[in-house]
Amino acid sequence: MRALTIALRTLSREWRSGELGVLLLALTIAVAALTAVGFVVSRVSAALDLQASEVLAADLRLESPAPLSPDYLAEARRRGLATATSTGTLSVVFHGDASQLTAIRAVSPSYPLRGVVTVAPVAFGPAAPATGIPARGEVWAEGRLLATIGAAVGDEVSIGAANLRVSRALVTRPDQGSSFTELAPSLLMNVEDLPSTGLIQPGSRARYAALFAGGRGAVDAFKTWIVAHKQRGERVLDITESSPQVKSAIDRAGRFLSLASLVSVLLCSIAVAMAARRYVQRHLDAVALMKTLGATRAFTLAVSLAQLSLIAAIAAGLGSAAGYGAQAWLLHALRDLLAVATLPPPSLMPIALAIITAIALLAGFALPPLLQLSRVPAIRVLRRDVGPPPLVIWLAFWPAAIAIVGLIYWVVRDVALMAGFVVGLAVFLALLALCGALLVRFTGSVRGRVGVAWRYGIANLARRRAESVVQVVAFGLGIMVLLLLALVRHDLLEDWRASLPVDVPNFFFINIPPGDREAFLATLREDGAEVSRALPMIRGRMTAINGRPLDELTFAKEDGEGFANREQNLTWSTELGADNQIVAGHWWRPEDTGQPLVSVSTEYRDSLGLKLGDALSFDVAGEAFTVKVASVREVKWDSFQPNFFLVFPPGLLDATAGTWMTSAHFAPDVRRPIAKLVKRFPSVSVFDIDSILNQVRGVADKAAVAVQSVFAFTLLAGLTVLLAAVQTSREERRFESAILRTLGASRRTVRAGVLAEFVTLGLLAGLLAALGASVAGYLVAKHVLDVRYSFDAWIWLWGLAAGAALVAGGGWFATRSVVNQSPLLALRGG
């Protein structure tokens, strides 16, 4: 209690000496970086949980690419469950000449069994829960759709061969799609109207769903029954597994962002350690004096702990508030990426994380020196040279290491990932530190050739070498990450776009009925499109590899199982496109026609661990057959031509029912007759690649904003390290500047020297950042995007300019009071 009184009393004075400010700043930034990410993740996953039951619009859902047997519904009704059906497909909706690719959902009367459909009387009007489903001849269309096709509630739109009236604007429906369809606006119609549209024909792409709901026990029992009776290709979904992918994707993104924010925490911890060291240095006398006056060791420890804990508490508060603000901003930037309109408020969990972070950083980085401080002997009041016993190594290192590793574990909750991150980070930082040290050393060796101010500045850098390296690394890291993100976002993606040939197809057409194929292609050509190859598209399932059923197999890669079990799109072709290259085996020769062979893509081979000669068994439309792998193709997917993992020789599948697909390029100045096409061929689905690419780009841009804002904290943390380092050297600087001025240096020369020091430091950090970003950019270009990396001059310019400006600004701000002080005052030790 008495310790607290004294701690509080001295706090306001202590504040002036600066290191408590640095400590507060460092802890606040660390807390803000972690909580901002924590809040975002907690809100997004809470929203997902909330949605989980709505996502299905039911308790249990059976989905299939083929029409479902009515037996399922009958059995469910027999068991007293509620049922409904929903059929989804993609098609173009017209209003006059205006059109829009739309996710069409045809539903039966009791839809939705869970959740509500909300509608508005006009597009973008006030939403209210709907009763029932659209009446026959009517549809509910999303406002987005109405806006693009220039229609209003009350207008007629055409879908395939049918004309239907828009009776409401659709605002939300529970089971909003989860893939491509998500990008398209949706439209709800009555299932009775579906046949008149002609959208559904044999082999066309549709997704059939049966919905079931009821009491928990009945649903569970029915699930067991349905799992036992379902056909291959039919998927049972329930609440627990409805959105595992989305959830794990959010989880992974959250972890990545948290790890990114941990980099800031790490830098902040360096600042905390520096501030604590200075706190100890400045309090040696005071603690010895307090002991002389009768304070026990525990008491002096309590005083300094109380002060630092108070700072930590304030930092946890301020940091959480800043994190909350950053989170709101971040979610605002990301709002279009999230399917949900309103997010639930964040949980308070991140605040616990904030408090734990502040405490962990203090305990790891400040407590050991404080323990040290409390050991300073009272005799120091008589003999100034007596200090505390030297800090034992384990005490200096282990608490810090435990604090950091503990925080990393708390964030990732995965030992292997934690170990990987720790080792990776350690190696990376060591490399950076090595480069930084070399740079600092090199700079020190050139100081003979520059003017007096620069010489003084550079001499300072070389003398405080350890601090200089830490600062160069701290800043270099922050700037580097930002440069790299900008590089990937702009240059590399642009490069990739530019690397595509100008006449790359910009429209995809699938679901072309075989009978319409010639007419469709002819129409396209007449309209001035450059049509690429047309390939048949046949659906099948893989049943066995080398005679062993899929269930018994384990695969070379994680995604192998996905590759093997999903519905396969099969094709056959005589010609090998220019975008395909045989890397093993041989392409079809005339004598291969009709032989049981198949050509697989390299992805397929790698994921399933296949080799030439392996036997693959398929089930196509109920017919089983087995083929041998005759060749492996390397496919250039970004040619935007129709391409398939599996290509069969001609003569094998010709008789099987399927549809055709093709792609086409319309020159920019050609009027695109898509509306006319779709009217004539209603079952054909059209994909506008330009708009899809733009959407992908938007997503990438927004994700980059999120990552960048997290790394902005890294830069702030770098600034804090700079402040801390300047603090540590403050007395020294004050003394030097006084001596220089006593020797006759003008205030301006001293100032120029200090500025030179920080500009040099900044340039070194910028150099390191540009170097790192270039290397990382090269690796990303080569291994991730697979484009040629062209050397960028601007990142060097930006790196150097940003480094010099930031560090010189920060350093100047931190040292101005020292430099401006009169020499007399400085020598008096005031």
Place this chain on the structure above:
Amino acid sequence: MSVLKAESISKEVTSPEGPLTIVREVELDIAAGESVAIVGPSGAGKSTLLALLAGLDVPTSGQVWLAGQNLTALDEDGRARLRAERVGFVFQAFHLVPALTALENVMLPLELAGRRDAQAHATQTLERVGLRARTGHYPRQLSGGEQQRVALARAFVTRPAVLFADEPTGNLDAATGKRVCDLLFDLNRDLQTTVVLVTHDHALAARCGRALHMDGGRLA
């Protein structure tokens, strides 16, 4: 009645040239209310002896009794508590806590000893040394003489049994030094405090009841 008693205390330290005895078999007995000066050449071991007598350091051999307690039998915290109750200090370099005001500096030992009326007491003592008007000032806003008077007030505020001073006038000019000394002896007389001081100042030594000469770690 003796308030401070040393029985054959020695202090040995290790130096680069091997072990070094800086205080050698010192015997000492000081009665309550006495004032004693320790004089001698620089490096004689005066400050070391003072530290041993005050319990700031422990002797290598021998024993010290302070206010009836055997210092050598106490641990560091025990000695600290004893100091809080019975001992006051004045140093050559003033040693005020820079983050505390004059008043708060004077209150500090009272608070460490857990006394209640700290503020009233401290204000009174500051008045006693003529600094009533400067209570809210921080050390760096005070002159050297004023700082030493605050230190003096802080030393006396607990009414200690023994006051130790190591060259209390060493950093002051003659006139200011004399004022501080006057104050010291006034308090010594009024409060019946035992004073043990180390000094190079002959005038100051002469005002003490007894002067002990030290050389090469021994009392002559």
